[in-house]
Amino acid sequence: MRNQIGKRIAELRKSFCMNQEELASKLGVTFQAISKWETGATYPDIELLPIISQHFHVSVDYLLLGDEMRSRNYYDQRYRQEEYYWGFQPSDLCYLVLKSMPPIGRLRLLDLGCGEGKDAVFFARNGYDVTAFDLAESGIEKTVKLAEQIGVEVNAFVADINAFRLDTQFDIIYSNGVLNYIPPERRKAVFENYQRYTADNGINILSAFITKPFIESSPEKETNSFMWHSGELFSLYRDWRLDVCEETIFDYLSSGIPHKHAVNRILAKKVGT
Ligand SMILES: C[S@@+](CC[C@H](N)C(=O)[O-])C[C@H]1O[C@@H](n2cnc3c(N)ncnc32)[C@H](O)[C@@H]1O
Incomplete structure (x- = not known):
């Protein structure tokens, strides 16, 4: 399976109008690490997933599986x-x-x-x-x-x-x-x-x-x-x-x-x- 987590992190980061450096400093990692996640070269550490999800107001499930906002929509x-x-x-x-x-x-x-x-x-x-x-x-x-x-x-x-x-x-x-x-x-x-x-x-x-x-x-x-x-x-x-x-x-x-x-x-x- 292709690394979709990085793609979703990139989308969320952009929707928050943040650059890679800003996100890196919030998460306590290097901007190179963010860049590698976003290009699919590596995955974020499992321990970082709840922190990333909290930061972007999405669940860990969303980071892993995507499309959660849609299914969470009451209407x-x-x-x-x-x-x-x-x-x-x-x-x-x-x-x-x-x-x-x-x-x-x-x-x-x-x-x-x-x-x-x-x-x-x-x-x-x-x-x-x-x-x-x-x-x-x-x-x-x-x-x-x-x-x-x-x-x-x-x-x-x-x-x-x-x-x-x-x-x-x-x-x-x-x-x-x-x-x-x-x-x-x-x-x-x-x-x-x-x-x-x-x-x-x-x-x-x-x-x-x-x-x-x-x-x-x-x-x-x-x-x-x-x-x-x-x-x-x-x-x-x-x-x-x-x-x-x-x-x-x-x-x-x-x-x-x-x-x-x-x-x-x-x-x-x-x-x-
Ligand atoms: C109270 S209804 C209002 C619908 C419409 N404006 C009206 O007056 O009939 C709220 C709407 O927001 C939509 N909605 C919820 N989350 C959304 C999101 N993240 N982006 C776009 N629309 C969203 C829902 O699907 C729902 O149609």
Whole structure:
């Protein structure tokens, strides 16, 4: 069997925007050792595997076997049902996009973690040029199916928000209910990339689940979900114009159990100097 551990370490290191020297100093090894793992010439010491896995928020199983993030995704199974888990009603956030940047020209919109595509398809119906991704393959299949049924085009594909990096510009970066899958340590790098690849006068419109001491954690109990702190999302956009910047608490019924969620929402505009 080919040495895949090294390949996965290289992918994780890059998604954390680290060079080999930086990772080497965190793990107490030489950068030549990292380079040898990554080219498949040698394997890391077995004792280092838990340290590496902890550092990158993945399990040792993932380092050894791969593809674990996908099977850990709570929604992949749920989306395999015929019916649409999230229904077809677009999220409220979609209307803020329409209001802030109506599709009078060709506007490129990216939906991060599009689920089964209800929002992505809504945007496409309204004339936006939509790209969308999600970790759940079943969600992407349903997104494509919904777009076909409605007769619109959505460029939808499977990707992990933690590994995927933009290299082309978008006018609108949109995400509803997904940012909790980015571990705190990765947020800065992920958002630097989004902000860099937002066109001038473009917007980022995002919601993030936050912790509040008086709200119990959600019944989904996902091990790969990391709540944000109140205000954390706003602080990442302190240099942008904040047209919407709000905190709300609402009742929810996902997984059939009534519970509450607290969210921060932001509509931030990249205004040139
Ligand atoms: C609460 S749902 C929101 C879905 C959609 N945005 C909506 O509003 O209908 C969270 C979504 O995040 C996706 N997700 C979880 N981890 C992810 C990751 N690492 N990368 C991309 N998407 C992820 C799930 O598959 C799921 O579709």
